[in-house]
Amino acid sequence: MAETVVVGLGSDLRGDDAAGLEVARRLRGTLPPSVAVVESCGDPAALVEAWSGAALAIVVDAVSSGAPPGTVHMPVPMPLRSRSLAGSHGLGPADAVELGRALGRLPGELVVVGIEGGDFTPGAPMTPPVLAAVRRTARGLRERLTRERPGGPRT
């Protein structure tokens, strides 16, 4: 069981909605073995599964709050005001939190990082400010997760 899990949420073919997925891809293979990296379309069951038993879960998702595109929100207040809230199957990360709570399967600590998107048009590429935010977020998380021993010391 990973002590820390980073979940990138989103959809690849809806412009800036891919931001969370892209952060996860940039982190994969660059983190200590105690950190799992998961990509998700926001299916709450998969999210609950991904963070069950983890001391820390970091969920990265695109958001649409009216801030300038590329703004990185951390932490995003609950309930998650994320783009993927309106995502696949009419359930989203906020439901995953509630489902996890009902089942007693929330991570020890849940941090949500929101990347403000500008263009969610199907087929659109990610916009330059969001790409820059993806790079920044991935770098920041990598520094934090490689510097710290996530979940405390390991024996």
Add this chain to the structure above:
Amino acid sequence: MTHKTVRIGALTRVEGEGALVVHARDGRIAGLELRIYEPPRFFEAMLRGRDHTEPPDITARICGICPVAYQMSACQAIEAACGAEVTGPLRDLRLLLYYGEWIESHALHVYLLHAPDFLGYDSGVAMAADHRDLVERGLELKKAGNELVTAIGGRPIHPVNVRVGGFYRVPSRRELAPAAERLRRARDHALATVAWVAGFDFPDVEHDYRFLALRHPGEYAILSGAVGAGDGRAEPASFAVADWPDHVTEEQVPHSTALHARLDGETGYLTGPLARYALNSARLSPVAREAAAAAGLGSVCRNPYRAIIVRAVEIVHACDEALRLLDGYAEPERPCVPVEARPGAGHGASEAPRGTLYHRYRLDDGGLVAEADIVPPTAQNQARIEADLRDLLAPRLTLPEDELAALCEKAIRNHDPCISCSAHFLDLRVDHG
């Protein structure tokens, strides 16, 4: 003249966004329109000019819940265009991957989306608070599907290991062993699921459906077959997938970005679990057949609410058949067959969890996609869902608006519509003129 508007803030537990407008005149329904936004049309345009190897990956992203369905229909259409066919152990591996997706998708729908309707909860989350063990069982089932998809497809959503002609690499027997172990437990969970949902209270409703589903001589068709069409009484008519355009036509309706499908000129046919079961129930695995009989399904089920039982039976079948294939699994000698591009058209169809998913591609002289045509199950079912709603609402137009809205949501959810991967709002408006 009275005017009444019923608005549902958000239709939860259905994919996509939708609006339902009902025009009532003198207490009767004069018109009913389910408005949906659907992305495949956009994808068809996006596919043009792409290499013949690309559609499986691109179309898999249309839906986060049934990417394997898109991959399988796309692969088979392109292989048909190129004169290639995937058979034997490689085809078995495709079946395994597809069973994994059925288990994932059906478990999600049965437990978190549909069951709450019968147990009086607003959501699966609310249900989980009172029925933790049940929801855990659903998640365990879903996880078994996830593991199978991950073991073969490389990851649980948008599998990356699928290619035209087969796979990039094939898993070893050892790599599949954990998935098989979990499936054995999942089959027991699936059988318990059938018994559980069979005990729900179902509205006493039947529709005289015209069913459409793939049929295969040796299988409860999921990956391939001929197209069967019938009412569940007489022997179904049958046509080859390549003849689909001669039988299924689509028309633009002004109120929706989805096209309405007609089967041999008639609108309102049904595809999905009820159709598969009506045309193929004799080909379910013995264990699934027994479970269906014990649940009182008979050989045909025309009550849309009882589709939850059929889905549960299909989970049993998927677990059972996947286990059979895993027990006999021998690593294919090569991961794929060569598929050389050549100009021409090819057709492919498979059974997505929600119903028959048809793809057609025409490749040009350079092996690039010149035309793409995708007919998803929800577009085919749209007219039928509207007909179900008409029957439901006609005698109830005077009911309080919130009751009407709740009834409509439930009737729509029976068909597990994959309206889109967009926002999920259904506005219901009843216009009394």
